[in-house]
Amino acid sequence: xxxxxxxxxxxxxxxxxxxxxxxxxxxxxxxxxxxxxxxxxxxxxxxxxxxxxxxxxxxxxxxxxxxxxxxxxxxxxxxxxxxxxxxxxxxxxxxxxxxxxxxxxxxxxxxxxxxxxxxxxxxxxxxxxxxxxxxxxxxxxxxxxxxxxxxxxxxxxxxxxxxxxxxxxxxxxxxxxxxxxxxxxxxxxxxxxxxxxxxxxxxxxxxxxxxxxxxxxxxxxxxxxxxxxxxxxxxxxxxxxxxxxxxxxxxxxxxxxxxxxxxxxxxxxxxxxxxxxxxxxxxxxxxxxxxxxxxxxxxxxxxxxxxxxxxxxxxxxxxxxxxxxxxxxxxxxxxxxxxxxxxxxxxxxxxxxxxxxxxxxxxxxxxxxxxxxxxxxxxxxxxxxxxxxxxxxxxxxxxxxxxxxxxxxxxxxxxxxxxxxxxxxxxxxxxxxxxxxxxxxxxxxxxxxxxxxxxxxxxxxxxxxxxxxxxxxxxxxxxxxxxxxxxxxxxxxxxxxxxxxxxxxx
Amino acid sequence: xxxxxxxxxxxxxxxxxxxxxxxxxxxxxxxxxxxxxxxxxxxxxxxxxxxxxxxxxxxxxxxxxxxxxxxxxxxxxxxxxxxxxxxxxxxxxxxxxxxxxxxxxxxxxxxxxxxxxxxxxxxxxxxxxxxxxxxxxxxxxxxxxxxxxxxxxxxxxxxxxxxxxxxxxxxxxxxxxxxxxxxxxxxxxxxxxxxxxxxxxxxxxxxxxxxxxxxxxxxxxxxxxxxxxxxxxxxxxxxxxxxxxxxxxxxxxxxxxxxxxxxxxxxxxxxxx
Amino acid sequence: xxxxxxxxxxxxxxxxxxxxxxxxxxxxxxxxxxxxxxxxxxxxxxxxxxxxxxxxxxxxxx
Numbered sequence: 001x002x003x004x005x006x007x008x009x010x011x012x013x014x015x016x017x018x019x020x021x022x023x024x025x026x027x028x029x030x031x032x033x034x035x036x037x038x039x040x041x042x043x044x045x046x047x048x049x050x051x052x053x054x055x056x057x058x059x060x061x062x063x064x065x066x067x068x069x070x071x072x073x074x075x076x077x078x079x080x081x082x083x084x085x086x087x088x089x090x091x092x093x094x095x096x097x098x099x100x101x102x103x104x105x106x107x108x109x110x111x112x113x114x115x116x117x118x119x120x121x122x123x124x125x126x127x128x129x130x131x132x133x134x135x136x137x138x139x140x141x142x143x144x145x146x147x148x149x150x151x152x153x154x155x156x157x158x159x160x161x162x163x164x165x166x167x168x169x170x171x172x173x174x175x176x177x178x179x180x181x182x183x184x185x186x187x188x189x190x191x192x193x194x195x196x197x198x199x200x201x202x203x204x205x206x207x208x209x210x211x212x213x214x215x216x217x218x219x220x221x222x223x224x225x226x227x228x229x230x231x232x233x234x235x236x237x238x239x240x241x242x243x244x245x246x247x248x249x250x251x252x253x254x255x256x257x258x259x260x261x262x263x264x265x266x267x268x269x270x271x272x273x274x275x276x277x278x279x280x281x282x283x284x285x286x287x288x289x290x291x292x293x294x295x296x297x298x299x300x301x302x303x304x305x306x307x308x309x310x311x312x313x314x315x316x317x318x319x320x321x322x323x324x325x326x327x328x329x330x331x332x333x334x335x336x337x338x339x340x341x342x343x344x345x346x347x348x349x350x351x352x353x354x355x356x357x358x359x360x361x362x363x364x365x366x367x368x369x370x371x372x373x374x375x376x377x378x379x380x381x382x383x384x385x386x387x388x389x390x391x392x393x394x395x396x397x398x399x400x401x402x403x404x405x406x407x408x409x410x411x412x413x414x415x416x417x418x419x420x421x422x423x424x425x426x427x428x429x430x431x432x433x434x435x436x437x438x439x440x441x442x443x444x445x446x447x448x449x450x451x452x453x454x455x456x457x458x459x460x461x462x463x464x465x466x467x468x469x470x471x472x473x474x475x476x477x478x479x480x481x482x483x484x485x486x487x488x489x490x491x492x493x494x495x496x497x498x499x500x501x502x503x504x505x506x
Numbered sequence: 507x508x509x510x511x512x513x514x515x516x517x518x519x520x521x522x523x524x525x526x527x528x529x530x531x532x533x534x535x536x537x538x539x540x541x542x543x544x545x546x547x548x549x550x551x552x553x554x555x556x557x558x559x560x561x562x563x564x565x566x567x568x569x570x571x572x573x574x575x576x577x578x579x580x581x582x583x584x585x586x587x588x589x590x591x592x593x594x595x596x597x598x599x600x601x602x603x604x605x606x607x608x609x610x611x612x613x614x615x616x617x618x619x620x621x622x623x624x625x626x627x628x629x630x631x632x633x634x635x636x637x638x639x640x641x642x643x644x645x646x647x648x649x650x651x652x653x654x655x656x657x658x659x660x661x662x663x664x665x666x667x668x669x670x671x672x673x674x675x676x677x678x679x680x681x682x683x684x685x686x687x688x689x690x691x692x693x694x695x696x697x698x699x700x701x702x703x704x705x706x707x708x709x710x711x712x713x714x715x716x717x718x719x720x721x722x723x724x725x726x727x728x729x730x731x732x733x734x735x736x737x738x739x740x741x742x743x744x745x746x747x748x749x750x751x752x753x754x755x756x757x758x759x760x761x762x763x764x765x766x767x768x769x770x771x772x773x774x775x776x777x778x779x
Numbered sequence: 780x781x782x783x784x785x786x787x788x789x790x791x792x793x794x795x796x797x798x799x800x801x802x803x804x805x806x807x808x809x810x811x812x813x814x815x816x817x818x819x820x821x822x823x824x825x826x827x828x829x830x831x832x833x834x835x836x837x838x839x840x841x
Binding site for chain 3: 032034035115116118186187188189190191192205209212213216217250253254255256257258259260262263264267271274326328329330331332333389390399400403406407
Binding site: 262264268289290293295296299304307310356 | 549550551554557558561562564565568569572573574575576577578579580581582583
């Protein structure tokens with residue numbers, strides 16, 4: 001019975017696939033598609049996601065710089081009421097989280113899913129349309145924040161009229177990603193697929209629950225704070241982290257041509273992350289008026305995160321051993337390894353500052369902000385940059401135009417983020433000890449932070465330079481895409497894949 | 507399409523990279539990987555397993571210790587105050603009682619009398635080194651907490667802790683605020699009488715019960731005055747007895763001096779035994 | 780509020796159940812059975828194990 005209906009369902013779904021992609025007979029998934037065919041099917045939607053994501057990255061960078069400058073020079077742009085610190089900082093968070101990071105995530109997810117399922121993308125046109133609506137949603141949301149319509153709920157500041165557009169377009173994307181998975185030609189799942197599928201399903205659950213419990217039918221009292229932090233922490237932990245890890249698990253073996261060190265460890269890492277991460281959010285409320293057990297459970301779960309983090313770290317390190325020389329030649333590997341190391345560091349820092357005695361010092365200081373950027377930027381964004389360096393030449397069938405710009409991008413953002421995170425972590429800790437000392441005047445604490453905040457603006461400028469270099473390189477790549485195909489100067493693809501490219505494109 | 511080797515113009519669009527290298531070189535990467543056939547199914551290291559077991563054990567014990575018995579209304583991970591080091595407990599058998607008293611004192615009494623017991627001029631008299639607090643027994647103190655106190659109070663002869671204005675600040679009954687049981691009151695008084703350099707003896711719940719027995723019908727709104735309280739003996743069963751009413755050193759001295767000379771000598775002799 | 784509460788309570792039951800079902804599905808379809816095969820999934824005949832991809836920088840390298 002069940003088998004029959006499943007077969008029927010699969011037949012209906014398979015009718016959606018283009019042409020002869022799945023003409024294979026008996027096996028459920030059908031014939032495996034060639035890499036070039038898969039890449040070509042992803043070209044339009046993934047390019048759309050990457051390009052709009054990068055546009056939001058530039059917007060987010062500008063907003064971040066404005067916010068950073070305002071913290072040490074309050075008079076900066078003070079005459080424009082829609083650019084007050086509260087608006088700019090909030091708009092920065094929402095552009096980079098929903099505009100940049102989420103869109104790049106979806107692009108990478110789609111491409112990885114197709115590659116690992118070994119079939120072309122189902123309904124690329126629909127996904128592209130959904131992407132356009134998603135961008136409309138982000139534009140409305142960020143615009144709403146700038147004109148003062150923020151809901152003032154952290155990570156959910158977008159006004160209520162923006163969220164349905166986001167949710168529906170996201171649902172469309174997610175549904176077609178899952179349909180692609182359902183029709184896969186490869187029965188066995190790679191660990192990356194576990195992470196991607198989980199992330200695709202977890203995110204609407206998080207976002208939907210938080211919307212219902214905080215905006216549509218708000219719960220009362222401290223439960224609001226509990227739901228808010230459950231959501232905000234899980235967006236990082238159950239949406240961005242799994243996609244980042246899925247990318248690392250795919251790209252490091254792929255670039256160095258060597259399978260992952262231990263598949264057992266990767267399975268253990270996935271299931272322990274699924275078990276523990278969801279409980280972590282309440283450690284943001286240490287010292288708050290919540291029942292002691294909620295916070296204690298959260299602290300224990302945060303410390304338990306050492307299990308997935310250390311298994312992942314061991315796995316990636318032992319996969320890389322003996323191949324570190326390759327960092328010199330592959331931009332993807334550089335960004336991936338930087339991200340993987342940052343993931344370990346960010347998690348260890350997070351575990352430490354979840355503990356009550358350390359949270360007493362670091363809470364409400366710049367230490368938390370440094371930690372957020374270590375996780376969101378040094379880990380996740382770097383991994384996404386690495387993935388784009390691998391994916392873009394393959395879907396456009398063109399080589400990266402400038403190695404110099406690649407180096408400028410890497411060193412700009414790598415130095416920038418180190419210069420951001422390290423001093424801010426130290427400064428936040430000192431700031432926390434000063435705030436806890438009743439003998440120190442509050443104004444002295446503020447004045448102590450000023451030189452460090454200027455240093456942060458400098459770090460932000462370095463990041464911005466890196467972003468501009470990357471965007472120029474991507475733009476150049478696109479220009480090349482519309483030029484007649486020429487032999488690349490330096491190749492990254494295998495000869496075979498590119499022969500197909502040469503035959504396909506004029 | 508999908509198999510490029512069959513394509514006739516495959517060689518013509520080969521990349522420079524491919525042209526420059528011979529077959530051996532192309533396969534060098536493959537050959538180098540051969541000594542590592544176990545990759546991908548490396549078993550989990552035992553140290554990792556041991557580490558995970560250790561973490562889980564820690565998690566369980568932390569959860570048991572600091573979860574406030576999983577009660578919805580328990581907001582502190584230390585429901586009985588911060589734990590006192592073992593050595594201190596061994597040295598002071600009353601540590602638990604004093605801790606309980608401290609929690610109630612800091613939550614209720616400290617608002618006026620201060621966490622250091624120093625009091626506030628014009629609001630509440632000092633408790634540190636006060637003759638009222640260090641009296642032989644707790645009978646007056648427990649009455650003050652039970653029914654409150656109004657009017658002028660003279661502490662340690664010289665310092666008058668008068669209310670700041672004519673309207674007067676009255677100390678109401680704190681009985682309900684500290685928990686409304688003899689045990690709580692005993693704990694608070696024990697804490698006050700043993701802190702900030704005070705030297706009063708500990709107060710037991712039985713002493714509280716005995717001390718309050720004569721006034722059990724008194725309304726909680728009927729605040730005591732200094733004059734009324736001085737009629738009450740500081741220690742003992744607490745029944746007002748005119749002869750033994752004086753308890754402060756001043757009054758004892760005055761009474762002593764009021765006695766006939768021989769009687770005074772005999773009394774002093776007897777006391778000095 | 781009560782409808783919302785039912786939805787939330789329902790999801791509290793359904794989500795762990797979904798997780799457990801996924802775990803059961805994975806074991807029953809042998810996803811954990813041959814890790815040697817699973818670890819090789821990113822590779823295929825065109826880009827086999829041992830083939831390095833993405834050598835862009837440094838110019839004269841292989």
